[in-house]
Amino acid sequence: MEVHMIILTGVLVTVAVYLLLSRNMIRMILGTAVLSHAVHLLLITMGGAAEGHVPLLGESDGPYVDALPQALILTAIVISFATTAFLLVLAYRTYEETGTDDLNYLRRVRRE
Amino acid sequence: MNKFRGTGGTGATAAQFLLNLFIAFLWMLLLDEDKFRVTTFAAGFIVGIFIVFFMHRFFGTQFYLRRMFAIVKLMFIFISELVKSSWSVIGQILSPKLTIRPGIFRYDTVLESEGEVTTLSLLLTLTPGSVVMEVTEDGRGLYIHAMDIESSKQALIVQLKNFEKAIMEVTR
Amino acid sequence: MLVVLGVFFPFAAAGLIPLLYRLIPNRRIGWFVMAVPLVLFAGLLSIVPGIAAGKTANVTVPWIPDAGIDLAFHIDGLSMIFGLLITGVGSLVVLYSIHYLSERESLGHFYAYLLLFMGAMLGVVFSDNLMVLYAFWELTSISSFLLIAFWYHRKGSRYGARKSMLITVFGGIGMLAGFLMLYSMTGTFSIRETITLAPELSEQPLYLAAMILVMLGAFTKSAQFPFHIWLPDAMEAPTPVSAYLHSATMVKAGIYLIARFTPIFGGESTWFWTVSLIGIVTLLWGSFNAVKQNDLKALLAYSTISQLGLIMSLLGFGSAALAAGTDAEQVLLAQAGFAALFYMVNHSTFKGLLFMIVGIVDHELGTRDIRRLGGLMALMPVSFTLAVIGSFSMAGLPPFNGFLGKEMFFQAAVTVSSGNPFTADGAALLFPVVGWIASVFTFIYCMIIVYRTFLGPRQPEKVDRLPHEAPKGMLVSPAVLALFVVGIFFFPNLAGKYLIGPAMPAVFPTLAGKPGLVPHIQAWHGFNTPLLMTIGVIAAGIILFVTFRHWRLIYRFPPFRWNLDTVYRGLIGGMETGSTLITKRYMSGNLRDYFVYIYVFFLAAAGGSLFLKGAFKPDFRMETIAVYEVTFVLIMTFAALAMPFVKSRITATLLNGVLGYSIAIFFIFFRAPDLALTQTVIETVTTVLFLLCFHFLPDWKPERAPARTKIINGLIALGAGAVVTGFALTVKGYVVFDSISGYFEDSYTLAGGKNIVNAILGDFRAFDTMLEVVVLFIAGIGVYTLIVLKAKKGGGDIEGK
Amino acid sequence: MNADTIVEYTAAILMVTGGLMSLVSAIGLIRLPDVYTRSHAATKSSTLAVLLTLLGGFLYFWALERFISVRLLLGILFVFLTAPVAGHVIIRAAHRSGVKLADISKKDELAEAKERLMEEQNLERLNREKKNDSGV
Amino acid sequence: MKGNDVILRTVSRIVVFIILTFGVELFLSGHNNPGGGFIGGLVLSSALVLLYVVFDIETVHQGVPLDFKKVAAFGAMLAVLSGTAAAVLGHPFLSQGFGYFDLPIFGVTELTTVTIFEAGVALTVIGTVETIILSISKDV
Amino acid sequence: MNNILVLPMVIPLLTGFVLFFLRPSVRAQKLVASLSILSLIAVSVRMLLKIRDAGILRLDFGGWKPPFGILFVGDSFAALLVLTTSIVSGLILFYAFAATERRHENMFFYPFSFFLVAGVNGSLLTGDLFNLFVCFEVMLLASYVLVTLGGGKSQLAESMKYVAINVVASWFFLVALAFLYGTIGTLNMAHISVRVAEAGQGPLLSAIAVIFLIVFALKAGLLLYFWLPGSYSSPPAPVAALFAALLTKVGVYAMFRVFTLIFYHDSSITHGLIGAMAVLTLAGGSLGAVAYKDIRVIASYNVVIAVGFMMLGLAVFNEAAFRGSVYYLIHDMVIKALLFLAVGSMILLTGESRIDRMSGLIRNYPLLGWLFFITMLSLAGIPPFSGFIGKVYTGLGAVEGGNYWLLLAGFLSSLFVLYSLLRIFMNCFWGETTITREEQRPLNKKKLIPLSLLGALTLAIGVGTQVLAPFVADAAHVLANPEIYIEAVLGEVQPDE
Amino acid sequence: MVNTLMLIALILFSFTIVIAVYRIIRGPSKPDRVIALDMIGVNLLASIAVVSCLLETKAFMEVILILGILSFIGTIAFSKYIERGVIVERRHNR
Numbered sequence A: 001m002e003v004h005m006i007i008l009t010g011v012l013v014t015v016a017v018y019l020l021l022s023r024n025m026i027r028m029i030l031g032t033a034v035l036s037h038a039v040h041l042l043l044i045t046m047g048g049a050a051e052g053h054v055p056l057l058g059e060s061d062g063p064y065v066d067a068l069p070q071a072l073i074l075t076a077i078v079i080s081f082a083t084t085a086f087l088l089v090l091a092y093r094t095y096e097e098t099g100t101d102d103l104n105y106l107r108r109v110r111r112e
Numbered sequence B: 001m002n003k004f005r006g007t008g009g010t011g012a013t014a015a016q017f018l019l020n021l022f023i024a025f026l027w028m029l030l031l032d033e034d035k036f037r038v039t040t041f042a043a044g045f046i047v048g049i050f051i052v053f054f055m056h057r058f059f060g061t062q063f064y065l066r067r068m069f070a071i072v073k074l075m076f077i078f079i080s081e082l083v084k085s086s087w088s089v090i091g092q093i094l095s096p097k098l099t100i101r102p103g104i105f106r107y108d109t110v111l112e113s114e115g116e117v118t119t120l121s122l123l124l125t126l127t128p129g130s131v132v133m134e135v136t137e138d139g140r141g142l143y144i145h146a147m148d149i150e151s152s153k154q155a156l157i158v159q160l161k162n163f164e165k166a167i168m169e170v171t172r
Numbered sequence C: 001m002l003v004v005l006g007v008f009f010p011f012a013a014a015g016l017i018p019l020l021y022r023l024i025p026n027r028r029i030g031w032f033v034m035a036v037p038l039v040l041f042a043g044l045l046s047i048v049p050g051i052a053a054g055k056t057a058n059v060t061v062p063w064i065p066d067a068g069i070d071l072a073f074h075i076d077g078l079s080m081i082f083g084l085l086i087t088g089v090g091s092l093v094v095l096y097s098i099h100y101l102s103e104r105e106s107l108g109h110f111y112a113y114l115l116l117f118m119g120a121m122l123g124v125v126f127s128d129n130l131m132v133l134y135a136f137w138e139l140t141s142i143s144s145f146l147l148i149a150f151w152y153h154r155k156g157s158r159y160g161a162r163k164s165m166l167i168t169v170f171g172g173i174g175m176l177a178g179f180l181m182l183y184s185m186t187g188t189f190s191i192r193e194t195i196t197l198a199p200e201l202s203e204q205p206l207y208l209a210a211m212i213l214v215m216l217g218a219f220t221k222s223a224q225f226p227f228h229i230w231l232p233d234a235m236e237a238p239t240p241v242s243a244y245l246h247s248a249t250m251v252k253a254g255i256y257l258i259a260r261f262t263p264i265f266g267g268e269s270t271w272f273w274t275v276s277l278i279g280i281v282t283l284l285w286g287s288f289n290a291v292k293q294n295d296l297k298a299l300l301a302y303s304t305i306s307q308l309g310l311i312m313s314l315l316g317f318g319s320a321a322l323a324a325g326t327d328a329e330q331v332l333l334a335q336a337g338f339a340a341l342f343y344m345v346n347h348s349t350f351k352g353l354l355f356m357i358v359g360i361v362d363h364e365l366g367t368r369d370i371r372r373l374g375g376l377m378a379l380m381p382v383s384f385t386l387a388v389i390g391s392f393s394m395a396g397l398p399p400f401n402g403f404l405g406k407e408m409f410f411q412a413a414v415t416v417s418s419g420n421p422f423t424a425d426g427a428a429l430l431f432p433v434v435g436w437i438a439s440v441f442t443f444i445y446c447m448i449i450v451y452r453t454f455l456g457p458r459q460p461e462k463v464d465r466l467p468h469e470a471p472k473g474m475l476v477s478p479a480v481l482a483l484f485v486v487g488i489f490f491f492p493n494l495a496g497k498y499l500i501g502p503a504m505p506a507v508f509p510t511l512a513g514k515p516g517l518v519p520h521i522q523a524w525h526g527f528n529t530p531l532l533m534t535i536g537v538i539a540a541g542i543i544l545f546v547t548f549r550h551w552r553l554i555y556r557f558p559p560f561r562w563n564l565d566t567v568y569r570g571l572i573g574g575m576e577t578g579s580t581l582i583t584k585r586y587m588s589g590n591l592r593d594y595f596v597y598i599y600v601f602f603l604a605a606a607g608g609s610l611f612l613k614g615a616f617k618p619d620f621r622m623e624t625i626a627v628y629e630v631t632f633v634l635i636m637t638f639a640a641l642a643m644p645f646v647k648s649r650i651t652a653t654l655l656n657g658v659l660g661y662s663i664a665i666f667f668i669f670f671r672a673p674d675l676a677l678t679q680t681v682i683e684t685v686t687t688v689l690f691l692l693c694f695h696f697l698p699d700w701k702p703e704r705a706p707a708r709t710k711i712i713n714g715l716i717a718l719g720a721g722a723v724v725t726g727f728a729l730t731v732k733g734y735v736v737f738d739s740i741s742g743y744f745e746d747s748y749t750l751a752g753g754k755n756i757v758n759a760i761l762g763d764f765r766a767f768d769t770m771l772e773v774v775v776l777f778i779a780g781i782g783v784y785t786l787i788v789l790k791a792k793k794g795g796g797d798i799e800g801k
Numbered sequence D: 001m002n003a004d005t006i007v008e009y010t011a012a013i014l015m016v017t018g019g020l021m022s023l024v025s026a027i028g029l030i031r032l033p034d035v036y037t038r039s040h041a042a043t044k045s046s047t048l049a050v051l052l053t054l055l056g057g058f059l060y061f062w063a064l065e066r067f068i069s070v071r072l073l074l075g076i077l078f079v080f081l082t083a084p085v086a087g088h089v090i091i092r093a094a095h096r097s098g099v100k101l102a103d104i105s106k107k108d109e110l111a112e113a114k115e116r117l118m119e120e121q122n123l124e125r126l127n128r129e130k131k132n133d134s135g136v
Numbered sequence E: 001m002k003g004n005d006v007i008l009r010t011v012s013r014i015v016v017f018i019i020l021t022f023g024v025e026l027f028l029s030g031h032n033n034p035g036g037g038f039i040g041g042l043v044l045s046s047a048l049v050l051l052y053v054v055f056d057i058e059t060v061h062q063g064v065p066l067d068f069k070k071v072a073a074f075g076a077m078l079a080v081l082s083g084t085a086a087a088v089l090g091h092p093f094l095s096q097g098f099g100y101f102d103l104p105i106f107g108v109t110e111l112t113t114v115t116i117f118e119a120g121v122a123l124t125v126i127g128t129v130e131t132i133i134l135s136i137s138k139d140v
Numbered sequence F: 001m002n003n004i005l006v007l008p009m010v011i012p013l014l015t016g017f018v019l020f021f022l023r024p025s026v027r028a029q030k031l032v033a034s035l036s037i038l039s040l041i042a043v044s045v046r047m048l049l050k051i052r053d054a055g056i057l058r059l060d061f062g063g064w065k066p067p068f069g070i071l072f073v074g075d076s077f078a079a080l081l082v083l084t085t086s087i088v089s090g091l092i093l094f095y096a097f098a099a100t101e102r103r104h105e106n107m108f109f110y111p112f113s114f115f116l117v118a119g120v121n122g123s124l125l126t127g128d129l130f131n132l133f134v135c136f137e138v139m140l141l142a143s144y145v146l147v148t149l150g151g152g153k154s155q156l157a158e159s160m161k162y163v164a165i166n167v168v169a170s171w172f173f174l175v176a177l178a179f180l181y182g183t184i185g186t187l188n189m190a191h192i193s194v195r196v197a198e199a200g201q202g203p204l205l206s207a208i209a210v211i212f213l214i215v216f217a218l219k220a221g222l223l224l225y226f227w228l229p230g231s232y233s234s235p236p237a238p239v240a241a242l243f244a245a246l247l248t249k250v251g252v253y254a255m256f257r258v259f260t261l262i263f264y265h266d267s268s269i270t271h272g273l274i275g276a277m278a279v280l281t282l283a284g285g286s287l288g289a290v291a292y293k294d295i296r297v298i299a300s301y302n303v304v305i306a307v308g309f310m311m312l313g314l315a316v317f318n319e320a321a322f323r324g325s326v327y328y329l330i331h332d333m334v335i336k337a338l339l340f341l342a343v344g345s346m347i348l349l350t351g352e353s354r355i356d357r358m359s360g361l362i363r364n365y366p367l368l369g370w371l372f373f374i375t376m377l378s379l380a381g382i383p384p385f386s387g388f389i390g391k392v393y394t395g396l397g398a399v400e401g402g403n404y405w406l407l408l409a410g411f412l413s414s415l416f417v418l419y420s421l422l423r424i425f426m427n428c429f430w431g432e433t434t435i436t437r438e439e440q441r442p443l444n445k446k447k448l449i450p451l452s453l454l455g456a457l458t459l460a461i462g463v464g465t466q467v468l469a470p471f472v473a474d475a476a477h478v479l480a481n482p483e484i485y486i487e488a489v490l491g492e493v494q495p496d497e
Numbered sequence G: 001m002v003n004t005l006m007l008i009a010l011i012l013f014s015f016t017i018v019i020a021v022y023r024i025i026r027g028p029s030k031p032d033r034v035i036a037l038d039m040i041g042v043n044l045l046a047s048i049a050v051v052s053c054l055l056e057t058k059a060f061m062e063v064i065l066i067l068g069i070l071s072f073i074g075t076i077a078f079s080k081y082i083e084r085g086v087i088v089e090r091r092h093n094r
């Protein structure tokens, strides 16, 4: 169950990096969002194959899948949510101030 | 001012109590225990107290036990209408050539309260070939999109009348 | 005790002077300042007999014992000479400055810097610890920097200060590296211990590098070719400073260093050739350039460069003694070292004197340009006399100490050329020849000083003021120096016995005690080669001076016009423009470029180490694979690939939502209900956030980028995807260790929870969760702040009330 | 073949039926001419498909371990309650944002009503302006 | 032509209660079932999001007069303080305790300090999500 | 139990919350902040002494033994940096009390600063690799907010880049963690080290190490520093000072930790790659420092140079060089704070930021001028200021290790440092005075005191190096001998064997 | 056999999702795309129900309910965005 997941991760990374390299802010931010999808998938894939039961004691007698990566991903998900939220708002504030959502033009924004 | 307050304020306290019971019941169901336990129900009731306390300003819809039954009954109507409508739509989708003539028409209902109008709209939306698009400001006029307006407008109106009657039986 | 005092007294005084200046805000402050070097001078004098008898004074104050860096001070014969020069000339310079500087100047700063310098200089010559020496070494550069830029509002002052700082610090850093190499060979920072270990060093691989780096320090500090260029510009400093730092003391720190390190590096042919050649080239180049100068101070600066070269070359000659075979040869060669120190003392006297006289001329006429000067003899007779003494001494004429020094130089040059351990006889003939030519130029510029300034026609129309003799107070210091110039000529052996002689064992420790190491100096030693050379110098000098007008055009020829200053300016300018060009080229300010750098580096470094170093061992084994999983993989691939190409941001956001929800179902496939729950909610909330923010942003336009950029982007993206995939496939096949998470399966007994993930989050790794909550909180308040900020700017407060 | 097996088969068949209906509505999503008609497919057949599947799941767990999953029942209730609302809201948004009906559509009383309202408002404004003009 | 949100609002009022109850259940049962502070908090805040979308900020604010910034701060502080409490009592920082108690109404119940910690988590999540959404929305 | 270890993180966290609630009263905020900083310093000193007496300290959160739970590990290296962080951030905050606009104070400037400090201290102390990621995020999120504080056009534009790049850096961190967990199956750094050593750091683990290198290089500004000058030169002075003093150092610290404790088996990375990156960083930083006329940008490139210099120690990889880097880290935290505050003050006073638009400031603000002068000397590594000893040890390490190119690059870079700052000093402080006594804006004591204290600190560290010497020696010793650290963490538990 | 039927159901649901993704990409109107997303949500929900049966675990029941809730919220939010460009208003002005 891993190989196709790994390839999928690769596809997601490719798309994310391509989006990241765009000039448009929203494209770039969507790129970061896809990046985090990719890494969450990667984390769970690297945690090992899904051979085992849901890590709920009492649901079954085990063996259970590795629960640690799940906990790590949970933390990672919340953190990437926090970051994305901030980045989004920063993007629109930047647009409001500079009048452009083109990252290429941001370099020309000189100090006032 | 308070837009949450529904029609009539007399039964507010009683309704809150009912809502609380509802939550307790919900709680009990959620816990998925093998048999009914008073303690579970009580715990649910306490949870309900918090929620209702927290949300009490939103409260307003009158909840009578009677209406609970009505809702269950209406849900069965929903289901049957849903099955019928789905079947019809599937037929239209799978017919080799699309012959439908969609359109929007207005229907003025005799129902008054928000709950009644909503129920009607939900039913109607689940009825074959019709979706409620707008409710006029006075809450009496419904704009309905029909999948095949030529063949089914009249049938729809008849059906609407029946629904109105059924709902009023429940609510009044 | 005197040693510690010697170093720290000036610093303490330097700290106090600005405070004292608040009480005595006029030139009388100088008298207090003068007390410092005077007291130290007296103290040092008092130990001269002891030092002459071979004793040394030592003291160690711990500083960083762990690093072997202690404030270890050591006075021997060599440091004594310098100590006396520093304090002696220092006293005279302060005395001179009392009258020289206007009361409008910030005297507090001036004297503080001066004392700072004095302490630093004493520190350099007294230190026995390489690091401490380095510390004081840099401090001399700094105080020199501050003194050169004393008139910091002048552009020239700043330029000169910066130049001197850059060049001397450059040398200093090299020297530090050399010291560190020495340490790595010896394990000690103590100079004396290093000297005792010297015989074992020459075989070490770092020996040569250390030597060259130490020389670098010395040459930059002592303004040796090609590093001499800072010295003329340092003349922007007030004249007392020039007299003190840039002729009598600081520039001699390099001489000191070479002398001090002769026991360690001397006797090596590299050392001999480098020091001697650099010295002799500097001597020639300096004297040759001094002749063409119009500014008296610049002339003196080049003269100083040249004379420092002379001293340096003498030290180089002398170092050969340590490699010479017989005692006689050793002693004969070592006398070059003696000559170096002797010449150095002389130079301090007559050059200090000349600077002070030039200062007086400048002070009285407001100019130092010899094209505007002339005929001052009648108006300033005392100054004239003193100038003649100084100039003639420098020119090497009797009855002044310069004559003795010059004779000894010629003698040493002849000795080296006639035989030294590193070449066959006569191969070093260039030393006396070049030395002689340089002496001719020296003679010429000395005559220029006297004739163009004090003799010849007066040019009152070119000068604003009517000059008259300087105040007596200003003449005292030069007069005292003149006294030494004459005195040493008549009693050279007094200096030889008490001053120079005791230093010889420090420079040539292996020759200590050998008879004849300290030569008997005679003014008249018969018609030997040196005397003939001197006569030749005078003859040629007079002819060339008289015909100067005719041959000065030579300076216009490119090889002579070609200027190291131009190189320096070119370097600095080139560095500035070059760095601007380069930096602005890649620091484009464009986020896309930065991402490109990051990912290209990722591809090169991580991808390189994966694919090129044999790490890539993909594992394509598939345990179970279900059709529906493949379908969901396809769904995600489909949705993802469409994202960059859709025309509307809403569509892209929806597709992102599809990805998020689909990941939730993969979490389900991986038996991770908590993850699936969190993922779905977070995905929805994120989507809502996107929608909220879209209100403020324009819909996106098609990506306007050249095809080339798009292709590069695509390749980088593909590469990143491939590298991640490659890694993951390899990691999949790497089965060596079990995960530690088996432990958590006891979560019910350990932490009282049946949901293992929840137990990890709430208990085993609760700390992560706690911080994650903090992260979330910061983000939330951060968003609030970002938005409130704007409202405040616009004037309105969005908080309503 | 005991009762539980029958229930399990029933559950599985319910699920397959749900899947088929779902696919049919997906086809509708492709075939139908405009957003309004497509919404019929989505809000009705798709919803029913899901409900069937959930019901299947409910039965399956009941057969398997006599487990009454309230969450599934609640899920059914929830989809039941919200699916038509979602359909209504999307359609309304579509119309309000000016998405055209397919050409085959017969009539649009809502659009007519909206136009009438606009005309009335325009008329009113014109009248007001006129009044203001005359008042000056 | 103005419309009427009656359908959406009426249904949402019911739906919100279901979501809220479900959220609390998720929060409390997370120790043994899927759920916990994070998810509970997220579900509760999504209920509020629904209210904000269906109604409007001022209306909801009348119903839930909370300063969500402070809720978030209080929650995060609670999470940190629950760890500090253990330290004050001489246990390693963030030590959690659990035990089984016979309570009057609830019967034998497992009580754990994790619940306090998770409450902090939940409050932070609610507070933060609402703060973000409200901040952006008020900017319109 | 060593609950003291968590205090450097918990004190600022709780302070942050309290300050958040104290928003209406700036005075109360200042009071609480001051008390908190003082206690933070006291705790750090106490911790350092405790480590000296008892060796490396360990705190297992929740009492879960390593490698299963998260833990903080306090060795001299971490504790020294925690102490420096506390002191330096305290002084910066003290400056901020006087320099921060009311507008920013209302924007939770102080709480965010404390969260930043908490993140930094956590990153320094943690012994768990995933927790390091989380601590980084605490630090980064706080920095995201702080970098936008002020919110001008260019500031937001630069913030955008800063945040975006750090998001990508965090992504790399997670990717690296995923691969590491997939191969090694554990998160405790000491345990990872044991397992890596057991498996032998083969090509795969080395390649994963390279990803970690990228992560930390991005945070530290090692070669991948292009985000740095823009984002460090746009926010208000106290924020820039906090960034310059703390943020890159955490990246540098992490690199030292990871590449001395875990991935020290492959010299082509530790010596080769890191060395090359350090040299390129020095070169790029040096060129940048002389390329611009904006004093904030010049200062920012000096941050880059310092990173390159500190990394020389890791590239050289011997105890002397480690010592040098530890000294230099401490020095650089102090001096970068001073540099950025001084630069900020200059801009505040003149309203200009380009060297060709300022002149003769020393006449108006002599103390500021001399402080800048001291900063310059200290940065150039001139004794007896704090930069000297680090330079000496790094140089010594390079000589001993035979890394002459690194030595050359490191020492040459200090010339560029000197040149770049000389340019500021000569153009801005020297030259004709353009501001008359009447028009000059006052530079009040409240701002000058923290500046002077930082100046005194750089001198004190240089002169009183001996006080630090045993701690630094211990820090370097542990870096050079990872088994000490491992023993302290896993001593009584043997998870595998 | 039961499992096979369930797998078939699962594949059918995933095909539906594929088609819905196509609709999202094709559009043409925004409401079209939102309808498709809504459809994906409910189909995922159904898929999870099937997967739960396949894996014989009750652990995913919460996910089913949550997906239902969220796809509703998401649809409402998107609709409001399409309708007004703003999804949360400060005050409903009517």
Ligand code: NA
Binding pocket: C731, C732, C733, C734, C735, F182, F183
């Ligand atoms: Na593996």
Ligand code: NA
Binding pocket: C674, C757, C758, C761, E030, E034, E035, E036, E037, E038, E039
């Ligand atoms: Na949980």
